[in-house]
Amino acid sequence: DPLSAAPLLKELERQEGKHFLGGPIVNGIMGEAEEPVYNPATGEKIGHTANTDKHLIEQAYTCASEAQIDWDRQGGMHRADILDRIADLYEEKTNELTAIICIEAGRTLNDGISEVREAIDFCRYYANAARQHFSEPTELPGPTGEQNQLFLGGRGTFVCISPWNFPLAIFTGQVVAALAAGNAVLAKPAEQTPIIAAHAVRLMLDAGVPPKVLHLITGTGAAVGQLLIENPRLGGVAFTGSTETARLINQQLATKEGPIVPLIAETGGQNVMVVDSTALPEQVVDDVIQSAFLSAGQRCSALRILCVQDVIADNLLNMLKGACEELTLGNPRKLDTDIGPVIDEKALSILEAHREHMAKEAKPLFAFDEAKKPGKGTFFGPQVVEIEDFSLLKREVFGPFLHVVRFKADELEDIIRRINATGYGLTFGLHSRIEGRAHAVFKRINVGNCYVNRDMVGAVVGVNPFGGHGLSGTGPKAGGPHYLFRFASEKTKTVNLVATGGNTQLFTLGQ
Numbered sequence: 001d002p003l004s005a006a007p008l009l010k011e012l013e014r015q016e017g018k019h020f021l022g023g024p025i026v027n028g029i030m031g032e033a034e035e036p037v038y039n040p041a042t043g044e045k046i047g048h049t050a051n052t053d054k055h056l057i058e059q060a061y062t063c064a065s066e067a068q069i070d071w072d073r074q075g076g077m078h079r080a081d082i083l084d085r086i087a088d089l090y091e092e093k094t095n096e097l098t099a100i101i102c103i104e105a106g107r108t109l110n111d112g113i114s115e116v117r118e119a120i121d122f123c124r125y126y127a128n129a130a131r132q133h134f135s136e137p138t139e140l141p142g143p144t145g146e147q148n149q150l151f152l153g154g155r156g157t158f159v160c161i162s163p164w165n166f167p168l169a170i171f172t173g174q175v176v177a178a179l180a181a182g183n184a185v186l187a188k189p190a191e192q193t194p195i196i197a198a199h200a201v202r203l204m205l206d207a208g209v210p211p212k213v214l215h216l217i218t219g220t221g222a223a224v225g226q227l228l229i230e231n232p233r234l235g236g237v238a239f240t241g242s243t244e245t246a247r248l249i250n251q252q253l254a255t256k257e258g259p260i261v262p263l264i265a266e267t268g269g270q271n272v273m274v275v276d277s278t279a280l281p282e283q284v285v286d287d288v289i290q291s292a293f294l295s296a297g298q299r300c301s302a303l304r305i306l307c308v309q310d311v312i313a314d315n316l317l318n319m320l321k322g323a324c325e326e327l328t329l330g331n332p333r334k335l336d337t338d339i340g341p342v343i344d345e346k347a348l349s350i351l352e353a354h355r356e357h358m359a360k361e362a363k364p365l366f367a368f369d370e371a372k373k374p375g376k377g378t379f380f381g382p383q384v385v386e387i388e389d390f391s392l393l394k395r396e397v398f399g400p401f402l403h404v405v406r407f408k409a410d411e412l413e414d415i416i417r418r419i420n421a422t423g424y425g426l427t428f429g430l431h432s433r434i435e436g437r438a439h440a441v442f443k444r445i446n447v448g449n450c451y452v453n454r455d456m457v458g459a460v461v462g463v464n465p466f467g468g469h470g471l472s473g474t475g476p477k478a479g480g481p482h483y484l485f486r487f488a489s490e491k492t493k494t495v496n497l498v499a500t501g502g503n504t505q506l507f508t509l510g511q
């Protein structure tokens with residue numbers, strides 16, 4: 001609604017005039033920034049960031065490992081209150097954060113607002129989890145005369161490596177989870193989106209996270225990432241990004257000095273939606289558009305392969321084509337834009353190469369009219385092609401590119417088998433009004449998030465905890481009840497009470 005969007009548009013104008021600095025921030029101090037950061041919708045330079053050097057990363061590790069001990073001791077209640085304050089500050093700054101997400105990451109205003117909301121949800125959800133599990137020990141059973149308790153605490157210094165496609169929500173989710181569990185954090189945002197990360201870190205420090213506990217490490221992925229991961233003081237890694245990078249991190253973890261540490265990875269997908277002949281076509285079209293093209297298809301949850309039962313395919317694909325023709329590609333700052341730019345030149349050239357490849361191998365169903373493409377910026381118009389078989393797709397295609405496969409009624413089993421055989425297991429959608437089919441398919445499909453008769457993006461914290469299996473990641477699911485435990489160390493205390501005459505006080509005081 002343009003009227004209620006007025007304050008946001010005003011804020012956007014204010015932010016557009018600024019020159020931003022994107023970090024590093026070590027021990028609360030902003031470092032020198034000389035690498036340019038661009039707006040993907042216009043190609044304009046909007047600020048600077050830096051490649052954090054080895055010396056500064058060492059300094060961050062030193063501060064973090066010292067300060068983590070107190071942070072952990074202060075307990076889950078204290079940390080939860082700080083997380084709630086972060087949420088309050090994000091809420092107050094929703095317009096500013098949305099504007100920066102739009103300018104730096106090319107996300108539409110709608111995407112930006114939802115993303116700020118999701119970041120707030122992560123803070124509140126993990127705050128509650130910290131109160132529940134990280135304040136009082138869990139009493140465990142045991143023989144008479146013995147007290148057994150389980151304590152949860154931090155593991156040390158966590159490195160959080162986050163992507164550019166949810167530059168605030170995923171960045172915040174990882175960082176606050178690691179903090180809530182009692183860890184210090186070295187946070188490394190994607191090289192394309194350091195500015196929103198710097199804003200987030202400043203708000204976290206304002207909310208009361210000690211500056212020695214949280215550091216922002218910026219720079220180009222591989223080099224800076226390697227310095228972070230090879231450090232012997234590393235306590236664990238949370239990573240969201242490509243499957244290839246997750247493998248690389250695993251390799252580095254295997255040979256590094258120091259303790260053996262966990263990797264929590266959320267990676268790519270080859271996500272499929274299956275539509276049978278009983279589905280409601282209007283709803284399917286709406287859900288396909290949302291799932292494949294929202295956020296310019298730059299979500300790991302996004303729909304890549306649509307499997308349609310042959311008897312309804314012509315009709316459904318016609319309707320889908322009509323809906324695609326209505327899509328507006330343009331500057332994400334405009335309220336009527338559906339699809340913004342892809343993140344950078346590299347992403348654009350990968351998509352263009354894929355389009356060329358598909359021109360040879362597939363049947364075109366819809367191709368965006370190139371004449372309607374904005375002149376500047378890294379824009380890629382939505383595409384729909386029909387392919388014979390999904391073996392044609394070797395890897396995840398990260399953008400507004402939908403592949404359609406037709407299947408016959410008796411091939412459903414085989415489709416499910418082939419989806420499982422991709423090795424990915426992130427999101428899956430089923431459109432069917434046959435009761436019982438959803439349950440049968442759900443039992444066989446090996447994915448983290450299965451959606452029935454709806455779109456398959458936009459997982460809500462605490463409602464659809466997000467994350468998958470196999471090539472799609474390690475779990476546990478972000479925004480789910482088990483996530484924080486993976487960031488924690490566990491310690492049990494067993495006391496023979498007979499030796500102290502049953503005086504547990506003596507022991508609980510010294511915790």
Ligand code: UN1
Nearest residue numbers: 299300301457458459466
């Ligand atoms: C990602 O794109 O990296 O459900 C994950 C969704 C989002 C996906 C985030 N939670 O669409």
